[in-house]
Amino acid sequence: MTITLLRMTLAASLLATSALAEDAAGFRENFLSGAAPWETVTKRAADEGTVNLYYWGGSDPLNIWMDQVVTPDLAKLGVTLNPVRITGTKDAIDLVLAEKGAGKALGAGSVDAIWVNGENFATLKRQDALFGSFADKLPNSAHFEWDETDPRALLNLRDFGLATEAAEVPWSGEQYVCAVNTGRVEHAAAPTTFAELRTYLEAHPGKFSYVKPPHWLGNTFVQAALYAHNPDGSGATPFQETLESLGAAELARLIQPGFEYLKSIEPLLLGAQSGNIRYPEDGAALNGLFLNGEIDFACQFGLYAVATNLANGTFPEGAQSFIFPEGNMIKNKNYLAIPSNAPHPAAALVLADYMSSVAAQASKLQFTGMPAGIDPWTLTTDEAETLSAAAPGYIGVTQAELDANTAPDTNATLVDVIEAVWLDYIERGSADPFDVIVARAVSNLSN
């Protein structure tokens, strides 16, 4: 009797699961067309039960926040968070595309949501592997500026120059900030332009390096150098265009002075004196060099990086932020995207909505120092105060200085070329003419 009952329940739950998987496409259509009210989403999410969030697991504070805050909060919404910590976002993208290639559609894959931006989002979009325009249909979407006529909306509408089309929801906003070890160099003596950096390195050879491209922390340093050396003096502006509209020859003209600068400082970088230039592989390696006093400046994304890293001991005691390079401190956002073959699409939407709430954003900021992805001007005064009270604070710079020196990110189609040119021109030291190098990088990409 018991066994029969057990069998029946099992069969029923199997049926329910397959039924859920089957009508996932219908659910998606209903939700994206606006026909489904939010209650149907939350109800379905509770039926789905789990949400698989794939994210870079290299930050302990973030992992702790996921386990101590997000997991219990989502449990209250009837959804179990399954945090999948990966060493690189690309692993999740690979999985999505491999499963898509194997014919797994919505409701059948393994990735519900990915922490993503830039090239990885561009890949998902190019491969048509996104759930759809969900971000502006969440109840908490009011916390974002979507009005195209407002320039402040740009970071919500474009990710590395590529239109997000609300297929990903902003999660955090970041700015590329450099820190100086005031135990070795006075804050006032820190360079503010690329020319001053070179002068500094001529006096103190080997006391700087940047993360090796194609790591995004390295790419961003290169992009800032390219903006600053733009021969037209128009900074980041032409870099917002796509490769297609700009063309290889024009791109080569725009980036050549910047790359020549990077080449000129190469003999002054860490390790170059002993004939073995050292570019750290990632942010952790960069922090290690900075902590050891091997380099005097460390550049990476992190508005609050100094405060957070001082608190957990990964920065030397005298670390302070400083403004570098003047006018070209790249600012961007990172996002949560839902792939087209998410096994639990409703639960993923509930997660995305939860992450866009003021409470979640404020506690994330407090736990991890990751700046809010929601836009403070869309909030009530109380909410905005909650958010600013949670921020760890700036050390060595002010909000006004940071705002005055902001630059946008480079278009994702150009980033691929810039990476390839760096590897060819700087790392391999190719002797070919510069425009040949750029043309080769472009043609390799379009293959």
Add this chain to the structure above:
Amino acid sequence: MPPKRQIWLLMQLLPVMLVLTVLFGGALLLGVAQALGFAPWFGVNTFPDTSHFAALWSDPVFWRSLGFTLYYAFVATGLAVVFGVLLALALRESFAGKTLFKYIYKLPLMIPYAVGIALAVLLLGNGGMASRMMAFVGVIDDPSQFPQILKTHAGWGIIAVYVWKQLPFVALTVYAVLLGLGRETEEAAKVLGAHRWQVFWHVTLPQILPAIVSSSLIITAFNIGAFEAPFILGGGFPDTLPVVAWRYFNDADYTLQLRGMAVVVTLAIVSGVVLFAYLGTYRRFERKRGRS
């Protein structure tokens, strides 16, 4: 052979054969196919297309990478074999604390490579214990002035980790053979007037040679294909081939994965050629000596 025993034999062989043909053979086939342009899941299918191999092999940097790969592998194997054999010979003698020492020398065998790499970074790195100690006692002004041991193309860090882990392996293998041999033949040679060196060269070495060859084959194969040590302790560009392959795989540009697969396939070919040449030379040598 009676059919019953044949079936039994088949059952004994089947699990290994399945793993080898399905998992290993399948992966190898897929790897070769990808390197030849077959990757429809990225929207790439130009099979058969040798351009990935052509681009790789015509690149001078590739040959430098291959040179570094083989250099680290051979130097580390050579050191591990020489010191491993010396250790195995020493273990036959009796000395104070031998029982304890026989446990200690095997420790690296149980500790993963990653831990060995971490130890190297902690001890020998420019922010490591040795450099901080020197800075603390005032030999150098700050830790960054410590001579660079890791992250150079000389590869002392990589070689040190390989030798640290593989020396005990060689010693263990050779020591086991030495124990089985006993000392009678050596004593006979001595009685007949052979010097210590002659005893080793003409009596001991030929008997332990099979153990040396098999253990050095295993570690050479590992050293050629290993990734972690050269990635963390290597000198950067030009990287060893496994690291080059990883960089291609990890690039946001998907088409580079095919190039990465070409690197992996090349690596498998090189490794296969080296190992077969080694084994072939050894077999010929044994045949010449009248042993097969």
